[in-house]
Amino acid sequence: MTVRKKRSGFGLTLLAAALLATGLIAAPASAEGADGVLHQVGTYDFLTQPDFTGLATVGEIAEDRTIGLGTFADLDGELVMLGGEVYRVRPDGVPRIVPGDVTTPFMQAVRFQPTRNTPVAPGTTCAQLPGLIQQSAEQANGIVAIRVRGTFDQLTTRSINADPPPYQPLSQTIAEQTTFDLNGRRAALVGFWQGRDALGVGQEGLHLHGLTADRAAGGHVLSCAAGPDVQLSIQPISEVRLRTPR
Numbered sequence: 001m002t003v004r005k006k007r008s009g010f011g012l013t014l015l016a017a018a019l020l021a022t023g024l025i026a027a028p029a030s031a032e033g034a035d036g037v038l039h040q041v042g043t044y045d046f047l048t049q050p051d052f053t054g055l056a057t058v059g060e061i062a063e064d065r066t067i068g069l070g071t072f073a074d075l076d077g078e079l080v081m082l083g084g085e086v087y088r089v090r091p092d093g094v095p096r097i098v099p100g101d102v103t104t105p106f107m108q109a110v111r112f113q114p115t116r117n118t119p120v121a122p123g124t125t126c127a128q129l130p131g132l133i134q135q136s137a138e139q140a141n142g143i144v145a146i147r148v149r150g151t152f153d154q155l156t157t158r159s160i161n162a163d164p165p166p167y168q169p170l171s172q173t174i175a176e177q178t179t180f181d182l183n184g185r186r187a188a189l190v191g192f193w194q195g196r197d198a199l200g201v202g203q204e205g206l207h208l209h210g211l212t213a214d215r216a217a218g219g220h221v222l223s224c225a226a227g228p229d230v231q232l233s234i235q236p237i238s239e240v241r242l243r244t245p246r
Contacts, residue, residue: 036110036235036236036238037110037111037237037238037239037240037241038108038109038110038192038237038239038240038241039061039065039108039110039241039243040061040106040240040241040242040243041060041104041242041243042056042070042104042243043106043200043202043242044106044201045200046105047071047106047170050169050170050173051105051167052071052073052075052105052163052167053073053105054072054073054103054104054105055103055104055106055243056104056107056243057100057101057102057104058070058072058079058086058098058100058102058103058104059099059100060100060243061104061108061109061243062081062084062086062100062107062109064111065081065084065109065110065111065112066083066109066110066111067081067082067083067109067112067145067147067190068086068107068108068109068110069081069107069108069190069191069207069208069209070104070107070108071105071106071107072088072102072103072105073102073103073104073105074162074164074165075160075161075162075163075173076088076090076162077090077159077160077162078159078160078218078219078220079104079107079209080095080190080209080210080211080218081107081109081190082190082211085097086098086100086102087211087215087218088102089157089159089211089217089218089219090162091159091160091161091178093157093180093217093218093219094216095211095217095218108191108192108202110235110237112145112147114147114233114234115235115236116136116137116233116234117231117233118132118231118232119232120132120148120150120230120231120232121226122227122228122230123153123225124225124226124230125223125224125225125226126206126208126221126223126224126225127223129146129148129193129206130193130205132232133146133193133206133232134193136232136234137234140195141195141196141197141198142194142236142237143192143193143194143195143198143201143202143237143240144193144236144237145191145192145235145236146189146190146191146192146193146206146232146234147188147189147232147233147234148188148190148208148224148226148230148231148232148233149187149230149233150187150226150227150229150230151187151227151228151229152182152183152184152185152186152187152224152226152227152230153183153225153227154223154224154225155181155182155183155185155187155221155224155225156181156182156221156222156223156224157179157180157182157218157219157220157221157222158177158178158179158180158219158222159177159219159220160174160177160178161173161176179222180217182212182217184227185213185217186213186214187210187211187212187213187218188210188211188213189208189209189210190208190209190210191206191207191208191221192206192207192237193206194207198240201242208220208221209221
């Protein structure tokens with residue numbers, strides 16, 4: 001996996017500079033929209049400063065991509081990207097499509113072209129998925145794009161209240177979350193599994209956001225248990241294109 005800076009009105013943060021120093025940021029890259037290219041603005045470390053300032057529009061990151069996740073400026077809802085559409089899930093639990101000019105401090109998106117599809121045994125929990133992902137991807141590090149789709153016997157999601165400046169710690173905002181029980185619903189969960197070698201770029205481990213099949217509910221996934229028809233689809237990430245603030 002390579003990480004590459006992208007200059008389009010953005011400069012390098014200390015994180016990106018550190019990645020340059022370690023050689024993780026690559027030189028020439030494949031064409032826009034190429035297989036396995038993760039497009040991203042901000043980093044998980046940026047959010048934990050805390051700083052929830054919008055760094056780019058969702059349209060810039062979503063262009064020609066199909067799945068993704070993130071949040072909005074001032075943490076104003078959970079960002080779920082599915083089928084090329086960007087949805088906001090606020091604490092009322094209702095997904096709403098947002099226009100491309102809405103800003104985000106952190107978003108990851110990819111043109112999802114799964115390299116492997118694997119049935120998930122009924123009863124498998126979200127906490128057990130990382131082992132299945134690593135086995136399916138045949139890698140213990142790096143970043144893997146994920147889609148988990150089907151009927152979930154148990155599914156809990158959340159959203160959080162907007163936090164305008166001055167920002168409180170991210171952990172405090174999350175502690176005030178609103179949760180939604182979506183048990184027995186058909187849903188698509190999308191996101192990324194990340195190993196320790198990309199620590200700070202995103203959230204270590206499995207990070208999933210989701211929407212129900214009828215697009216009536218969703219949010220950040222807290223827990224799940226697979227029903228009888230769940231399928232895991234994966235796409236290893238070969239390159240990260242990171243837009244960062246001046």
